Amino acid sequence: MSSTRAAPAPPSRRPAPERGRRRADDRRLTWRNRLYRFDMRYMPYLMIAPFFLLFLVFGLFPLLFNAVVSLRNYRLDDPTLPYWAGFENFSRLVADEDFWNALYNTFGIFLLSTVPQLLLALLVASLLNRRLRAQTWWRVGVLLPYVTPIVASTMVFSVFFSRDFGMANWVLGLLGIGGADDPIDWRADKMHAWIAIATMVNWKWIGYNALLYLAAMQSIPRDVYEAAAIDGAGQWKQLWRITVPMIQPVVVFTVILSTIGGLQLFTEPMLFDPNAQAATGGPNGEWQTIAQLIYKVGWKDLNLGYAAAMSWALFLIILVVAGVNYLLTNRLSGGRK
């Protein structure tokens, strides 16, 4: 990876204060001096202050405050409850079937989306890595899903995966699966709903990840391939033995990105439900994800304290899973640095 560090700045030769100007009187000079000193010393802090202020107020503070709220009774519809709840929210969480169901769903959809997504992205990237005509157009083309609002595409997929007149069933019928007599009900059971939602996620992110991979592939030194070809490695072998290990840091990066994104999946499961406002993710929570459950508990059941406990738990889960993924990916792809 190219280094992100700036070369150490050369000792800056500060311009000497302009003394000796004939018309400059002393007071103006000190005023200028002060201005100059302020500019050099404090201006940088003023310039970076907006980020830190906003992050503190709308990023870090809510995250920490979330932990406090999770220890409280915080119901929007019942302010009479005792202030502190202690670990009640968390002990309730452990016994909450909805939570475990949502966790199970989240992981199921996460696996069904991440693995094919990254593999297909790798393939698309290796295709884009050839010398192509109209190269830019192909690259821009794979970004169509990336710029499409998830809200919009989920609506399309919702129609696509409808039971009776959905295009998915029609296509599968042509292939001899299901068919008009025995259509698949994509919202009836976990596996089918998971596949439908994972398809939406995959559609959205394959192109984006492909571009990340492509960027890394283009910085692989070319003589490595020449050496491999002389040793008789075919294209397929080259992809798995050279390209993938060489772009390993980016692979780790995408695995972690899609872990964080996948575990927070919200829009797709919300809008896949014909009764979206209930946020139940199917009549029996077939595809309710954690993010969706947090929304339901907080803003439908109006129990913000409990919702905060859930999101804090999810935060810890993401940390653990991202860590495990990091180690796994590192090891699987050879651990080369």
Add this chain to the structure above:
Amino acid sequence: MARAPQDTPAGLWTYLLLAVSMLFAAFPLYWMFVIATSNDEALAKLPPAIIPGDRFLTNVDEVFSLQDVYFAASLVNSVIVSTVVTASVLFFCSLAGFAFAKLRFKGSNALMLFVVLTLTVPNQLGIVALYIVMGKLGWNGTLLAVIAPGLVTAFGVFYMRQFIVNTVPDELIESARVDGATTMRVYATIVLPAIRPALAVLGLLTFVATWNDFQWPLITLSGTDFPTSMVAISDLASGNYVIYRRVLAGAFIATIPLLLMLFIGGRQIVRGIMEGAVKS
């Protein structure tokens, strides 16, 4: 003769496979348009309709004249939110990026490390507390609640710093200093013109992300008459009897600005994503 993949002219198979993936990428958008131009019956037909109908304007007109969802107003809101957030991100992130890249001040390395670390914190997980904070400020239900958390991003600061380190020569800044230019003057006359490409990239990425945001606007603007367009589309799709040609006509309209951006700034977006990857 052995050649690296990027030097090998692509063969027929490559084009074929790419064409298939392109079809996969474009089809849902195309089909969104098909449904948005159709009548109610077209959706209940097998084999499904795959040719656009002639009802686009009728459907659009219906969406805009609904009584309970103010679609036009929601589009205006989306434009306001995305424009303000994008402008602010460009200004504050380039300012901070410049400071981190070229100015010397105590603690700059530690502070930059902090910025990078915040990249890994998903803000969304503090969403309950954020809602409470906005409630205390009295901002829930207003666009302010949607705009404020997005005004400056860690990614933007990081991205701008990278670009400025690599593209703005120190000598140029030094010589401006010698001429007596203040920091802000250096920023305005030297840095800003030099980072135009980065501004374009970050601007496009920020606009797209802000326009498409759904969860936070849904929460903070719930119950208001004038949400953003993403929330309005989900409102169109709630209820017992969803009229998909209407929903997707609305969805298609809300997608057009982003398609235009991809069409005009596609090269920049691609480059931005690829550069972001190599340097992270």
